Structure formats: structure tokens, C-alpha cells
Amino acid sequence: MALLEINGLKKTFIAPDGARQMVVDVPxxxxxxxxxxxxxxxxxxxxxxxxxxxxxxxxxxxxxxxxDGREMSALGEAERDRVRALSIGYIFQTFNLLHGFTVLENxxxxxxxxxxxxxAFAESLLKRVGLEDRLHHRPRQLSTGQQxxxxxxxxxxxxxxxxxxxxxxxxxDFRNATEALRLVRExxxxxxxxxxxxxxxxxxxxxxxxxxxxxxxxxxxxTEVASAALRPTAEPQRGSAHLGTGGVS
Amino acid sequence: MSLWTIVLRSLRQHALSTVITAFSIAxxxxxxxxxxxxxxxxxxxxxxxxxxxDAVLGPRxxxxxxxxxxxxxxxxxxxxxxxxxxxDIRKHPAVQHAIPIAVGDNYYGYRIVGTLTNMLTDVEYTxxxxxxxxxxxxxxxxxxxxxxxSFVAQKLGLKVGGxxxxxxxxxxxxxxxxxxxxxxxxxxxxxNTPTDRVIWIPVTGVQLMGGHDAALSSQVSAVLIxxxxxxxxxxxxxxMYNKQGDRLTFAWxxxxxxxxxxxxxxxxxxxxxxxxYLVALVAAGSILASIYNSMNERRRDIAIxxxxxxxxxxxxxTIVLESATIATLGMVAAFVVYAAIVGTAAAIIRSQxxxxxxxxxxxxxxxxxxxGMIALGALAGVVPAxxxxxxxxxxxxxxxx
Numbered sequence: 001m002a003l004l005e006i007n008g009l010k011k012t013f014i015a016p017d018g019a020r021q022m023v024v025d026v027p028x029x030x031x032x033x034x035x036x037x038x039x040x041x042x043x044x045x046x047x048x049x050x051x052x053x054x055x056x057x058x059x060x061x062x063x064x065x066x067x068d069g070r071e072m073s074a075l076g077e078a079e080r081d082r083v084r085a086l087s088i089g090y091i092f093q094t095f096n097l098l099h100g101f102t103v104l105e106n107x108x109x110x111x112x113x114x115x116x117x118x119x120a121f122a123e124s125l126l127k128r129v130g131l132e133d134r135l136h137h138r139p140r141q142l143s144t145g146q147q148x149x150x151x152x153x154x155x156x157x158x159x160x161x162x163x164x165x166x167x168x169x170x171x172x173d174f175r176n177a178t179e180a181l182r183l184v185r186e187x188x189x190x191x192x193x194x195x196x197x198x199x200x201x202x203x204x205x206x207x208x209x210x211x212x213x214x215x216x217x218x219x220x221x222x223t224e225v226a227s228a229a230l231r232p233t234a235e236p237q238r239g240s241a242h243l244g245t246g247g248v249s
Numbered sequence: 250m251s252l253w254t255i256v257l258r259s260l261r262q263h264a265l266s267t268v269i270t271a272f273s274i275a276x277x278x279x280x281x282x283x284x285x286x287x288x289x290x291x292x293x294x295x296x297x298x299x300x301x302x303d304a305v306l307g308p309r310x311x312x313x314x315x316x317x318x319x320x321x322x323x324x325x326x327x328x329x330x331x332x333x334x335x336x337d338i339r340k341h342p343a344v345q346h347a348i349p350i351a352v353g354d355n356y357y358g359y360r361i362v363g364t365l366t367n368m369l370t371d372v373e374y375t376x377x378x379x380x381x382x383x384x385x386x387x388x389x390x391x392x393x394x395x396x397x398x399s400f401v402a403q404k405l406g407l408k409v410g411g412x413x414x415x416x417x418x419x420x421x422x423x424x425x426x427x428x429x430x431x432x433x434x435x436x437x438x439x440x441n442t443p444t445d446r447v448i449w450i451p452v453t454g455v456q457l458m459g460g461h462d463a464a465l466s467s468q469v470s471a472v473l474i475x476x477x478x479x480x481x482x483x484x485x486x487x488x489m490y491n492k493q494g495d496r497l498t499f500a501w502x503x504x505x506x507x508x509x510x511x512x513x514x515x516x517x518x519x520x521x522x523x524x525x526y527l528v529a530l531v532a533a534g535s536i537l538a539s540i541y542n543s544m545n546e547r548r549r550d551i552a553i554x555x556x557x558x559x560x561x562x563x564x565x566x567t568i569v570l571e572s573a574t575i576a577t578l579g580m581v582a583a584f585v586v587y588a589a590i591v592g593t594a595a596a597i598i599r600s601q602x603x604x605x606x607x608x609x610x611x612x613x614x615x616x617x618x619x620x621g622m623i624a625l626g627a628l629a630g631v632v633p634a635x636x637x638x639x640x641x642x643x644x645x646x647x648x649x650x
Contacts, residue, residue, distance in 0.1 A: 052643045057556060078560050085558020096553045096646060100262040108250040113558035117250045158558075 001069065003161060003194050004031040004054065009063035011049055023049050025220040026063070033161065036185055036195040038205045041214035047198040050218060051164045054196070055088050056080030068161055085114035089155030089193065091184065093167035095147045097139040103150050104135040110157030125153040128190075129183055145176035152184050156191050163188050165197040169204055181207060252563065255554075256571045259547075266539045267575055270532075274579020277532035278622045279586025281525040285614040286587075287594045288518045290606045292511045295321075296504045298442055298604055300473065301374040302346070303483060304501035306330070306338050306490065307471035312500035313510055319350060319471040320503060321443045321602055322360045325419060326352050327498075329468035334497060338472055343482040346372065346475035351455035353470070356413050358421040359401045361448045363455030363469075366390055369435075372475070374442055385409040385435030390451040396435040400445040400603060407433050407448075417460055428459050441605035474501075529622060532579070533629040536572050540633040544640075551637050552645035561638050568634035569627050576626020580619045587615075 011024040023046045031037055041047035052058040054065060056072050059080075065072040068087060072080060084090075089110070097106050107122040126132055129149035131142075139147050148168065155163050168184060169177035181204055188195040197204075198214065205211050260267045300320050307315040310327030317324040330349075339347040351363035366387045369380050388394035397407045407413065411433045417425040431450060439445055456466045476482045483501045490499035500506050511518075551564055588608065595606040 049643070052646075055556070057642045057646075078562070081555070081558050081560045084556070090556055092556075092646060096549070096556070098258075098550055098553055100258045100550070105250060105254070105258070109255075109554070110557055112250045113554075113560075113563070154557075 002030040003033040003035075003068055004029070004196070005064070005066040006030070006054070007064045007066075009053060009065060010061045011046075011053055011058065012061055013049075022220040024053060024060075024218055026050065026217050027219065029217055031162070031194055031196055034189070034192055034194055035210065036188060036208060037197070037210045037212060038208035039196065039198040039212050039214045039217070040200065040202075040205050041198045041218075042200050045214045046218050046220055047214055048166055050214070051090070051166050051196070051198060054162075055090055055164055056084045081113070086158060087161045089158065089160035089163040091151050091155045091163065091165040091168045093170040095139075095151040095171075097147055097150055097154075099139050102136045102138060103131060103142070106139065106150055107154045107157050110154040114158035122153070122157060125156055125187075126150070128187065129153050144171055145180065148172060148176070148180045149183060152180070152187055156187050156193065159191060160193050163193045163195045165195065167199055167201075168197065169199065169201060174203070177201070177204065252567055252570060255567055256574055259567075259571055260574065263539075263543055266543065267578070270535050270539045270575050271579040271582060273532040273535045274576050274622060274626065275582035275586050277525070277528040278580045278583030278618055279590060280528055281522075281622075282583065282587045282612075282614050282618050283590035283594070284518075284521045284525045285618070286591055286608075286610070286612045287606065288521070289612060289614075290610065291598065291604075292508070294604050294606055295511070295602075296507045297375075298507070299503040300442060300444065301372045301475065302348075302473040302503065303476045304474045304486070304499055304503065305471050306334070306347075306474055306497060306499050308498065309496055310498050312498060312506045315471060315498055315500045316503055316506045318352070319473060319500075321604075322352075322362065322447055323443075323602065326470045329465055329470060330472060330497070332467045335469055335472055338474065341486070343477055343486065344474055345477045346473070348372070348473045349452055349469035350471055350473060351452050351469045352419065353455055353461065354415040354417055354427065354458060355419055355421055356401075356415050356448055357405055359405065359446060359448055360419060361395075361415050361450055361455065363450050363452035365452060368473075369396055369437070369449060374440055374444065378440070380440060380444065381438040382435045383438045385433070388434055388449065388451055390453065392451075393429055393431045393454060394434040394450070395431045396437060396449040397433055398437050398445040398447045398449075398603070399439040400600070401448055402436045407436070409433055409436060413448075415458065417458075425460075429454075441599075441603070443603035446603040529625065532622075533576075533625040536575055536626050537629040537632055539575075540568065540572055540630060541636065544633055544636050547637070548640050548645045551640045552642045555640070555642040556646055564640070565634045565638040568637045569630040572630020572633070573623055573627035576623045576629075579626070580622050583619075583622070584615075 006026055006029040009024060009026040012020045012022050015021045039047060049058065053060050060073055063073065067083065070083060072083065098109065101109065103126060104122060107125060108117045111117045123135065126135060129152055131146060131149055134142060134146065139150065165184060169180050172180055185195065199205055298320060305315050305319045307319065308328030308330060314324055314327050318326050335349050338344060348365050348368045352360060354361040369387050373379055388396050401407060412430050414430050415427045416422060417427060452469065486499050487501050490497050554564060591608040595608045599605050
């Protein structure tokens, strides 16, 4: 059984002109446990909405999201919060660290609403990302690359089965981006977490064995994103992570 | 990491508004408690002050004026009593003590009261307590000697062996000094009663002071009375003087007369309490406004917490807890405000009346005002908490592609 199974997922928003606009329309998508997949998505392709739907931050209009055997769309909001707190780690493009809290506290927050704060594990994660001497610094006292590493540690703090990463290297220079990506992938591997990363950066995408074009998955994005513009750096694997039937029109 | 830690970090992030809001709570809470305690303590203490007597007999006047003049040494004397009236009440079988007092002079504003020596040696001003001398002895009724209360001695620097010349009238007028010189022969220990503010001399000293009307030299201002027996006795004398007679007033019982005073000025207490309640409401409103106004800048933090798995209810509870915490901090500081207000009020009351209020006495208002203000603070947090509760997560997590 796949870790993540999505079928017939749809999400619309009301546009400023009052029209209902389809943002996500994913007929089928699957991700296996411990698998690392990169989704290529341009701005406006609905990638953040897609990740937010998987994370349970947004509720779909229709469709099914099954995470580790649990049907997310059938859960109430509080239960989705619980699943997110226990099973999902989320890395944001702007890291979304809380500036009133120290580095260590930011990571502990990642545990607080889930399995509970484990200071030793939080410290070990921060040591793993090279911030053992920055535990009591505030995010503003860190470089951008260091903030990104805090975000990685926080995403792994609740020992998630799935890590969602939304343009995690979008605010980093090339050297830091490469280092950050290596860190995210290694940390997910070491912690047994699957990784679903979305990015528009070809250098980032090129480092994944499994790449998928979001425009191929999300029919709502196909009219807006010229998927052909993305240079395929590797042949997408259609094994454990794959588009289901009807996934590509 | 607990919700408590999240709340503390939020308070630290908004330190300035936290301090200002907590200060407004401190003022409100302190004022509320102070108004209540000063009112209650004043009523209790003033009602208990009777200088060891049950009643006062004086010329026809209001009972309140008679008590204020004779027991609290305030207000003007309503008139004079003839020697026969004094003699009659002294010989009445229901009377244990009948001590005349004569007023009409002062020394730098402090009242000089003429009386008998047993006022200072025999009377128990409160059960089991007689006036004690911290220095010297009681005056000789045949000499120009004086015993001064502790507060007067302290304020005017009067000591045993010192001398002074009284001034005429109850209010200080430097142009009307008497020629007679009195020697201080005793200084009383503090009794926390109006006696502390009085200079005691022989009753004949006041009666025969130069410049006083010689025709009235045998009259006194009032007679302080200690009764034998219970209320029945007082009731009989009350009927005799107040209902059957029309020349004199028998103010009995003294504590009831004072309670009537507080009943008369009860409206003032109510206004003060109303002001304190309004201040408390304004302070609660300031918590509401302070947190509510910060909600815009908090939206992203709330969205992040939600993205990390915090439930709506958790966010709601965090804001309410933060609001209650501000109120709690305010109420801790309120006790400092309370101590300052009550301490000042007690000092003023003591200097004006001699009555000592216990500023540090426990009063139930300290419990219910503290609990009430914290509950009000928590209630004030409900509105911003509801706004936080409804904060949409996705649109406040930047960037949104």
C-alpha cells in the first residue's frame, strides 16, 4: 500500500471577478513510503495548494487523500490537525520560523502539538544540521542558510512519515541551496520519511531520481503552465510514485 | 514546550503593550481593593472608637455632632452644660463613670481638652486597655500642667518639662494666644485613638483660662458616660433626655451614632466603588484592544502554529491564557498600588482623626477582586481569541504560489 494515495482531488477558489477557478485537479497520484519525489511546478501551477491539501491545511472540494491508510478528506479539521502534527513535516520556502522563539524552541514547537516535546531529539536534529552551537539564538540572528536548516530540523522533529517541501531552496544561493537539498534528502532518509518536494528550479529537480511535472498531475495547471518549457533532466520514474490512470491527459 | 511557554514568548514579544496593559489593570485592581478596604476599615474602626464610653451627654444638638466633638475631638462644640446637669448625671445610679470635658482652646491647631485625671488613669479606652505614659505622669488638677497625646508630642516636639501657651478657639489663630503657660508633665503612649491628637489639661484650666467668659466658668462642653448594666439602662436615659426632655442630648450608643454617619455618606462609597468598577472595565477593554490590535501582526505566527498541528481550540486557549496572564501580572502589581493608596489614606486619616487603619489587614476583597479581574481579563481575551480562532491558515502562510 502506498504511503500517500490521491484520487480525483479537486480544489477551487473564488477569483476576484467572482468566477470559480479550479486550482487543483489531480485525478491520481501516489507516493511510496521513504520515497523522494520532486515535482516541477511553476508559479501559479497550484503547487502550494496541492501541498496544503495533502497536509490537511486546506480541505478539498472533492476527491480522496489517503495518508498511511487514513482518508484525510473524511476527517474533521481537528483530526486533520492531529494527523499533520503526528505524521507530516512541512518545509516552507520562507521557512516560517517563529521569531519570538529560539532555534531550539522552534524545533520543539514542531513536536509540541504532536508526539510531545523531546529536547534530546530536538538537540540531536539541530546537531545533525550543524546548528548545535546556535540552539539559543533567535532566527533573526541566523543567516538565511542557517534558518533553512532550522526549518529542516523542525520538519523532522515529529518523526514524520511524509515531509512536504515547498520551494525549500527558493531563498538560498546556489551553494546553500545545494547543501540544503542534500541535507533535506539525507535527513529524510535517515529518519525514514518520504519526501515530496516542489520546485521550479531545474538544478534542484535534477538531483532527484524521480521527477514529475506538476502540470502532468494537476489538470488545472495544464492550461497555465507550459510544462514543455521545463527541461527534463531525467526520465520520470513511474514506479512506486506514479500518476494513476488518467493522470495525464 | 507547553502552551504556557508560548504565552510567555508572546508576552515578551509584545512587552511594551503587556506592561502598559498590566499597569492599567494594576491601577484598576489597586483602586478597587483600596476603596473597599478603606471604606470597610474606616467604618469598622470609627464605629469601634468610643474612648471607653457608652454615651455622651451634651447640650441640645445632633447626636453625631456631639459624638464627633467629644469622642473624635472634631467639629465645633454644640454648647455648654450647667454644673447641675453634670451633677445629675454623675449621681444617676445607672452611671459608672461620668467624666466632664471642656473644650475651647488649641495649641497650633491641636485641640486642648480639659478633663478630670481619672479620664487618663481609670478609663479603659478599649476593654482591658488603659492609657499608658511613655514619659511623665498625669497632671495635677490644681496646677497648670498638661498631658499630651503621642501624635501631638511627635508633631509639635513637646516633651516632659516643656512649656506652651494655649491659643484661644478650636482653630489656630496666632493673634489669640492666652497668657497662661502650661508645663508638660506627661506624654501618652500611642493608643491609635483620637486621644493621640489631644492635649489634656485640668477641666478648670479651660474653664478659668483668661479671656473665657467668667460667667460660664463652671460649665462644661459635654459629659462622657460609662453605664452600669446593659441596653435597658441606656434606653431609659435615652428616653429621659431625648424624648421627655428638650434641653439636652444623650448620644447613645456611640457606635450606632457613628454607623449612622457612614450610612449617611454611603452614597459616596457607592460612587467610589462605581468609579473603581468602571476603571476595571476600562482596563479589561485595554487588554481587549491591545491584543486585538496585535492580531494582524500575529496572523502569520498563528498560521505557522496551525501548520505545525496546533488546533483552533489550542490557539483560542492560548490567546485567552495570554489575556488572563496580563490580568494576573496586573493584579500582582495591583497590590503595590493598593498598599500605596491605603498606606497614604491611613496616614491621612490618622493625622486628621487619630484613628489608625490597618493598611495590611487581610480583606476578602483581595480574593474576589483578584479573581474577578483575572476572570474579566480572560473574558476580554475572548474577542481576539475568536479572531485568532478564525484565522485562515493557508492564506497567512507566505508565500502562496
